[in-house]
Amino acid sequence: MLAAAGARRSIAAGEVVFHEGAASDGLHVVLEGKLRILRQVDPNMVVDVALVGPGEAYGEIALLDGGPRSATVVALEPSELLVLDRDVFLRQLSEAPSLMGAMLGQLTRSIRNSTERLVRGELEQRALRAEMEVEKYRALTEMVAGVAHEINTPLGTVNTASSVVRHRLDSQELHTFAASNPAARELVDDMREALLLIERNIQRAHRLVETFKKLSVSQTVDVLETFNVLDLVNDTVALFRLEARQAHLELRVQSAWSDSAAATCTGYPGHLTQILLNLFTNAERYAYPHDEGGRIDISPGDHVGASDPPSFEITVRDYGRGMTADVRARAFEPFFTTGRALGGTGLGLAIVRNLVTESLKGTISIWSETGQGTAVTVIFPKSLQ
Numbered sequence: 001m002l003a004a005a006g007a008r009r010s011i012a013a014g015e016v017v018f019h020e021g022a023a024s025d026g027l028h029v030v031l032e033g034k035l036r037i038l039r040q041v042d043p044n045m046v047v048d049v050a051l052v053g054p055g056e057a058y059g060e061i062a063l064l065d066g067g068p069r070s071a072t073v074v075a076l077e078p079s080e081l082l083v084l085d086r087d088v089f090l091r092q093l094s095e096a097p098s099l100m101g102a103m104l105g106q107l108t109r110s111i112r113n114s115t116e117r118l119v120r121g122e123l124e125q126r127a128l129r130a131e132m133e134v135e136k137y138r139a140l141t142e143m144v145a146g147v148a149h150e151i152n153t154p155l156g157t158v159n160t161a162s163s164v165v166r167h168r169l170d171s172q173e174l175h176t177f178a179a180s181n182p183a184a185r186e187l188v189d190d191m192r193e194a195l196l197l198i199e200r201n202i203q204r205a206h207r208l209v210e211t212f213k214k215l216s217v218s219q220t221v222d223v224l225e226t227f228n229v230l231d232l233v234n235d236t237v238a239l240f241r242l243e244a245r246q247a248h249l250e251l252r253v254q255s256a257w258s259d260s261a262a263a264t265c266t267g268y269p270g271h272l273t274q275i276l277l278n279l280f281t282n283a284e285r286y287a288y289p290h291d292e293g294g295r296i297d298i299s300p301g302d303h304v305g306a307s308d309p310p311s312f313e314i315t316v317r318d319y320g321r322g323m324t325a326d327v328r329a330r331a332f333e334p335f336f337t338t339g340r341a342l343g344g345t346g347l348g349l350a351i352v353r354n355l356v357t358e359s360l361k362g363t364i365s366i367w368s369e370t371g372q373g374t375a376v377t378v379i380f381p382k383s384l385q
């Protein structure tokens with residue numbers, strides 16, 4: 001019926017059947033040959049939409065809405081087309097319900113396909129962005145760790161030299177000399193004061209270098225061991241107890257395990273301890289500042305939901321001040337801190353994230369609302385063997 005209603009058209013190889021934006025002359029069914037459907041995204045870029053051959057059709061959208069062509073079609077080979085005029089087609093459609101059904105099916109399929117393509121494209125984009133982000137941090141942390149390593153040697157030399165000066169300044173000879181000479185005493189006192197400043201800052205630089213080195217997981221060695229996660233959590237809480245008491249923190253471990261054997265893990269216990277301590281310190285400093293105190297819940301358990309390999313999940317939750325959306329978005333960034341005045345370097349969470357992803361081969365996520373608190377969840381495989 002449709003064949004009888006349509007008109008035939010022959011196309012030479014390389015000939016443009018129609019251009020994007022042209023008025024529609026209806027649906028084209030390919031009888032013979034091969035054609036390329038493409039879109040000109042910008043003057044320098046052409047995107048292929050599809051290749052069509054015998055038995056396939058295109059132009060169905062313009063056929064229904066009567067709008068202009070949404071793509072350009074070029075014949076790759078000499079081709080034969082059957083062109084169905086819109087008015088003729090619409091008339092046929094009302095007379096043949098089965099044609100209507102087939103048409104709807106075809107349209108729905110193509111909508112489904114393009115939706116799928118869009119979603120897949122978006123997911124790929126997102127994965128790419130996440131990967132670039134991780135790469136950026138990795139490069140930065142490796143650089144910081146490398147610089148820290150380089151600074152260590154001159155720092156050591158300065159340290160040795162300053163202890164020589166300290167030794168001389170504290171010597172009995174100088175003491176006796178200065179005791180008899182007021183001008184010399186003033187000189188020596190000045191030097192002592194300056195030396196104290198030098199010593200303190202060497203120590204500070206040393207602490208910073210140590211923290212910087214921690215940023216790079218490859219520089220913080222830990223041995224692969226089989227241990228009990230629940231015991232480790234309890235031990236770490238005990239380790240923090242003194243600080244917790246001073247800051248009026250109440251740490252509660254809420255485990256879902258009835259059998260402690262379920263908490264057996266083969267991984268890096270030292271790194272896991274470091275992760276927890278960093279999170280506790282943050283809760284102390286930012287959730288409940290100025291020793292105002294409050295609750296910290298630590299809930300270790302099995303990770304439920306689709307996870308391959310089987311994983312543990314530990315959440316450290318406080319009910320303190322929480323973070324603004326801005327802070328939350330940047331919390332893992334190396335050197336991002338809202339507490340520089342309190343002695344923060346902004347490396348805590350960056351180190352935590354590196355440890356979780358590089359060492360434990362896990363993932364980390366943060367939930368936080370101002371006034372409601374913060375929850376950091378770490379998910380990691382039960383066994384790294």
Ligand SMILES: Nc1ncnc2c1ncn2[C@@H]1O[C@H](COP(=O)(O)OP(=O)(O)OP(=O)(O)O)[C@@H](O)[C@H]1O
Binds near residue numbers: 336373
């Ligand atoms: N439990 C929390 N409650 C509220 N804000 C938090 C919490 N943990 C982290 N933050 C915010 O995230 C920022 C980054 O934390 P991070 O641990 O990386 O750095 P820091 O604690 O400031 O410095 P460092 O850990 O190097 O001493 C903090 O400055 C703080 O603003």
Ligand SMILES: [Mg+2]
Binds near residue numbers: 278344347349
């Ligand atoms: Mg911190």
